[in-house]
Amino acid sequence: MTAIDAMAAPMPAVAEERPVWAAVVPFLLPAAVFYLGLTAYPVVRTIWNSFHHVLPAGDDFVGMANYAELWADDTFWRAVRNTLTWALAAPLLEVGIAMLLALALYAKVPGARFLRIAWFTPVLMSYVVVGIIWAWIYNYDWGAVNVLLRTIGLDEWTRPWLGTTDTALPALILVTTWMWTGFNMVVLLAALHSLPSEVMEASELDRCGWGSKLWHVIVPLVRPTILNLLVLSFVGKMKIFDLVWIATKGGPLWSTETVSTYTYKRAFEWSTFDLGYPSAIATVWFVIVMAGVGVLTWALRQRQKLEY
Amino acid sequence: MTSRVLFRAAAMLLITIWTAFAAGPLFWVGVISLRSTSEFMNSPYALPEAWRFDKYVTAWTSSGYDVYFVNSLIVVLSAVAIVTVVGAMAAHCLARYRFPGNRAVYFLIFSTIVLPPQITIIALFQTLANIGLYDTRIGLILVYAAVQLPLTVYILESFFARIPADLFDAARIDGYSEWATFWKVAFPVAMPAIATVVILNTILLWNEFLYAVVLIVDDAKRTLPLGIQKFMGDQLEDYGMIATGLMIAIIPVVLIYAFFSEKLIQGMTAGAVK
Amino acid sequence: MATVTLRGIGKRYPASAARGSRDAPPAVRDVNLDVADGEFFVLLGPSGCGKSTTLRMIAGLESITEGELAIGGRRMNEVPARDRDIAMVFQSYALYPHMSVYDNMAFGLRRRNMAKAEIDRRVEDAAGILGLGPYLSRRPHALSGGQRQRVAVGRAIVRDPEVFLFDEPLSNLDAALRASTRQELTRLHRRLGTTMIYVTHDQVEAMTMAGRICIMDHGRVAQVGAPLEVYHRPATTFVAGFLGSPPMNLLPAQVADGALVLGDARLSLPFAARPGPVTLGIRPEDITIAGEAALRGEVVAVEPLGAETILALRLPGIDRDVLVRGGRNATARLGDRLGLHADPGALHLFDAASGQRLEPGSGME
Numbered sequence: 047m048t049a050i051d052a053m054a055a056p057m058p059a060v061a062e063e064r065p066v067w068a069a070v071v072p073f074l075l076p077a078a079v080f081y082l083g084l085t086a087y088p089v090v091r092t093i094w095n096s097f098h099h100v101l102p103a104g105d106d107f108v109g110m111a112n113y114a115e116l117w118a119d120d121t122f123w124r125a126v127r128n129t130l131t132w133a134l135a136a137p138l139l140e141v142g143i144a145m146l147l148a149l150a151l152y153a154k155v156p157g158a159r160f161l162r163i164a165w166f167t168p169v170l171m172s173y174v175v176v177g178i179i180w181a182w183i184y185n186y187d188w189g190a191v192n193v194l195l196r197t198i199g200l201d202e203w204t205r206p207w208l209g210t211t212d213t214a215l216p217a218l219i220l221v222t223t224w225m226w227t228g229f230n231m232v233v234l235l236a237a238l239h240s241l242p243s244e245v246m247e248a249s250e251l252d253r254c255g256w257g258s259k260l261w262h263v264i265v266p267l268v269r270p271t272i273l274n275l276l277v278l279s280f281v282g283k284m285k286i287f288d289l290v291w292i293a294t295k296g297g298p299l300w301s302t303e304t305v306s307t308y309t310y311k312r313a314f315e316w317s318t319f320d321l322g323y324p325s326a327i328a329t330v331w332f333v334i335v336m337a338g339v340g341v342l343t344w345a346l347r348q349r350q351k352l353e354y
Numbered sequence: 355m356t357s358r359v360l361f362r363a364a365a366m367l368l369i370t371i372w373t374a375f376a377a378g379p380l381f382w383v384g385v386i387s388l389r390s391t392s393e394f395m396n397s398p399y400a401l402p403e404a405w406r407f408d409k410y411v412t413a414w415t416s417s418g419y420d421v422y423f424v425n426s427l428i429v430v431l432s433a434v435a436i437v438t439v440v441g442a443m444a445a446h447c448l449a450r451y452r453f454p455g456n457r458a459v460y461f462l463i464f465s466t467i468v469l470p471p472q473i474t475i476i477a478l479f480q481t482l483a484n485i486g487l488y489d490t491r492i493g494l495i496l497v498y499a500a501v502q503l504p505l506t507v508y509i510l511e512s513f514f515a516r517i518p519a520d521l522f523d524a525a526r527i528d529g530y531s532e533w534a535t536f537w538k539v540a541f542p543v544a545m546p547a548i549a550t551v552v553i554l555n556t557i558l559l560w561n562e563f564l565y566a567v568v569l570i571v572d573d574a575k576r577t578l579p580l581g582i583q584k585f586m587g588d589q590l591e592d593y594g595m596i597a598t599g600l601m602i603a604i605i606p607v608v609l610i611y612a613f614f615s616e617k618l619i620q621g622m623t624a625g626a627v628k
Numbered sequence: 629m630a631t632v633t634l635r636g637i638g639k640r641y642p643a644s645a646a647r648g649s650r651d652a653p654p655a656v657r658d659v660n661l662d663v664a665d666g667e668f669f670v671l672l673g674p675s676g677c678g679k680s681t682t683l684r685m686i687a688g689l690e691s692i693t694e695g696e697l698a699i700g701g702r703r704m705n706e707v708p709a710r711d712r713d714i715a716m717v718f719q720s721y722a723l724y725p726h727m728s729v730y731d732n733m734a735f736g737l738r739r740r741n742m743a744k745a746e747i748d749r750r751v752e753d754a755a756g757i758l759g760l761g762p763y764l765s766r767r768p769h770a771l772s773g774g775q776r777q778r779v780a781v782g783r784a785i786v787r788d789p790e791v792f793l794f795d796e797p798l799s800n801l802d803a804a805l806r807a808s809t810r811q812e813l814t815r816l817h818r819r820l821g822t823t824m825i826y827v828t829h830d831q832v833e834a835m836t837m838a839g840r841i842c843i844m845d846h847g848r849v850a851q852v853g854a855p856l857e858v859y860h861r862p863a864t865t866f867v868a869g870f871l872g873s874p875p876m877n878l879l880p881a882q883v884a885d886g887a888l889v890l891g892d893a894r895l896s897l898p899f900a901a902r903p904g905p906v907t908l909g910i911r912p913e914d915i916t917i918a919g920e921a922a923l924r925g926e927v928v929a930v931e932p933l934g935a936e937t938i939l940a941l942r943l944p945g946i947d948r949d950v951l952v953r954g955g956r957n958a959t960a961r962l963g964d965r966l967g968l969h970a971d972p973g974a975l976h977l978f979d980a981a982s983g984q985r986l987e988p989g990s991g992m993e
Contacts, residue, residue, distance in 0.1 A: 073446060077444035084478065088475075099554070150366075166619060168376055168379075171380070171604055174606060176581070183379060185412075307472070313476050331472060529710035543725055
């Protein structure tokens with residue numbers, strides 16, 4: 047073995063040793079117990095639930111009844127529509143704005159390091175905290191949005207942003223954009239910095255304008271990162287719960303109801319005590335999310351890994 | 355040349371607006387947390403007349419935040435300790451040993467990262483109720499460890515896989531068992547990655563709400579996010595005090611961020627750049 | 629100190645391991661070796677020849693699928709690495725990055741429940757021998773490449789093992805350091821007198837350090853012998869072509885009518901060989917430039933190296949160049965036609981099909 051092929055082909059340390067199971071089992075066992083007990087088993091049990099009425103008194107098998115009811119449940123479809131709107135709009139907003147910000151910082155602005163850290167901060171806060179703060183910012187009487195509008199004389203635009211069915215969902219989408227854009231910016235900036243500088247210099251020499259440079263040079267090069275971020279953001283919004291729960295509880299009139307909040311309401315808030323129906327919602331949503339991720343990853347031809 | 359100047363000006367404007375937008379809300383809440391509710395209602399966007407740091411003492415002692423804070427601390431630190439050890443062992447195993455099903459196990463754990471929480475949460479509620487861990491901190495700790503396990507294994511596996519196999523061979527010749535080698539060689543060598551997942555998991559769990567709200571009802575066992583929600587429900591109009599509570603939840607995270615911002619950014623962005 | 633004996637040692641992989649064939653170590657077949665007590669024994673060969681796999685089987689890092697391994701006369705096949713009383717120096721050094729130099733060396737001793745004072749003594753002895761005294765509290769990343777290599781050696785020395793195993797320990801050093809470290813290792817071997825088995829792909833290391841060399845090719849032993857013995861009497865065309873720089877000329881030839889037909893030329897046979905195709909081997913230094921000779925060729929390349937000049941000549945009827953070591957004053961230029969002379973005693977004959985060396989008598993049936 048030369049140095050070169052030793053690097054190219056690291057030898058498995060215990061490649062063919064027989065006692066490999068004796069080493070593997072103790073290392074893997076605790077994780078397996080956690081995974082099987084608190085992830086795999088609950089998934090299976092939820093799916094099982096979905097074919098039953100699950101009441102404190104006992105379980106009744108009801109076949110596809112929960113699914114039939116779900117099919118005719120307008121609130122559920124409203125929640126699906128809201129969540130999908132969110133999951134499709136937010137990634138574009140977050141990644142689009144993040145790209146602009148990343149380019150601004152990439153152009154060697156003074157204080158870029160500080161700004162990068164400052165912009166990242168919103169993502170560190172819990173959705174509970176964020177929900178309260180933004181409920182205040184959207185407050186009709188003294189919220190920052192309406193105060194600003196009144197200051198510049200647009201009094202007729204003021205409204206209770208979270209209390210109006212037309213504006214509540216867009217207002218919340220803006221909140222997640224506020225929260226996640228900085229995160230996306232940091233990732234994109236790292237991707238930009240990892241670009242070979244020769245490419246950027248070459249495009250300088252070619253006298254590209256900034257627009258064409260962005261579109262023809264930069265975007266194609268960081269395309270894999272952009273696609274990853276889009277998928278990540280999509281998955282995050284498909285799960286969204288806390289922010290809605292704190293800020294609007296899904297109201298007004300289901301205008302911000304998401305699948306997560308509706309599942310929670312049907313499981314723990316409505317006094318039906320039946321866990322079968324919410325389990326059916328969860329199962330359907332599980333299939334949709336997994337299919338969505340699958341389709342996205344396939345469509346984007348990304349064999350790379352997604353991240354939180 | 356003019357287009358270059360224009361570009362710079364546009365960039366600076368964008369940066370200024372975004373910085374105000376991104377940092378404004380946190381700054382505002384920080385200010386409110388030091389003002390009384392009546393001051394706030396008079397003029398929501400003024401700076402404090404007097405810096406009322408005593409509000410933090412009040413929030414801590416008479417609004418139950420001491421209990422919530424300690425609960426959060428117990429739950430988060432225990433869960434992080436468990437998930438770090440369990441996750442590191444699994445990650446080391448998947449990175450180092452070749453055995454049939456290795457990649458299948460890895461893929462299974464990895465794909466769990468995108469699982470929507472509803473698919474487990476109802477059954478977790480049932481299961482914990484069955485075994486008497488519903489509405490207990492231990493139950494929440496175990497669930498938290500399980501929830502963060504996939505991400506932990508994912509980040510650590512890629513780091514462990516980069517530890518040269520020669521190191522393990524050397525330890526073997528030095529006479530150490532597989533188990534001892536993990537603790538004395540692999541784990542210390544992986545310290546940078548371990549630190550990253552510890553910080554990341556701490557912040558994610560510190561902010562966690564959904565599992566907590568489903569699995570905890572007793573006021574004495576609430577974590578901070580639940581405590582804040584309850585306080586807001588009870589004292590809907592006491593904005594000054596709510597803001598103080600929010601800051602109590604935010605400050606630890608900001609402190610961690612202040613000391614470990616690079617590590618944290620690394621952890622959160624791991625894998626997103628390719 | 630101990631002998632190391634390999635009897636029919638082999639390494640095979642089950643068909644199911646084929647999916648990982650890219651990173652699987654090379655297979656090894658039927659290796660028989662007797663390493664004497666206190667010997668400096670070198671396993672030499674190109675990458676992928678199985679020499680590292682053989683060493684790792686001796687170390688106990690790789691299971692032995694065929695044959696028997698004995699150290700000090702004791703069967704070792706089933707004995708785990710830690711109980712074989714061997715120490716190993718890795719190509720990458722494999723120093724524990726989170727431990728000081730001292731701890732790196734002491735790590736293996738602590739496992740053996742040695743008294744603190746004894747550990748101190750041994751580490752300081754080793755550090756003294758290797759000149760590592762001032763660096764004992766440093767971490768590996770704060771050391772130079774050469775110092776790291778010494779720590780790796782030190783970690784083996786403190787163990788005071790029966791056998792030292794070296795896996796290409798010098799290949800990460802630069803050329804100058806490699807030469808001086810070679811001499812240090814030789815001195816160390818003389819001082820300790822312990823059995824050492826040393827794997828390398830570098831023939832200079834093998835020739836200068838070894839008591840005996842084992843040359844491996846495709847998982848098999850090609851030849852075992854003292855350095856000059858393998859150099860002067862290579863057992864196969866593989867060994868002949870592997871050793872020497874520039875390597876031995878290996879030319880297709882015919883034995884016919886009691887003479888050796890090489891292209892258009894006829895040479896006298898060194899010994900009576902069976903008629904038929906053979907491979908003729910001539911070392912470049914065994915060829916002299918002569919005014920009048922049976923062999924004539926045209927100079928197609930000149931490589932002046934200072935101490936000597938290497939000439940490449942094209943001979944009529946032969947499709948490969950013949951390399952010749954000219955003295956430092958060789959004045960040949962491109963296009964010159966030169967006569968070449970080689971003593972019959974310097975000619976090596978190999979079976980054209982098997983590549984095995986032909987000896988006087990062996991070719992006659």
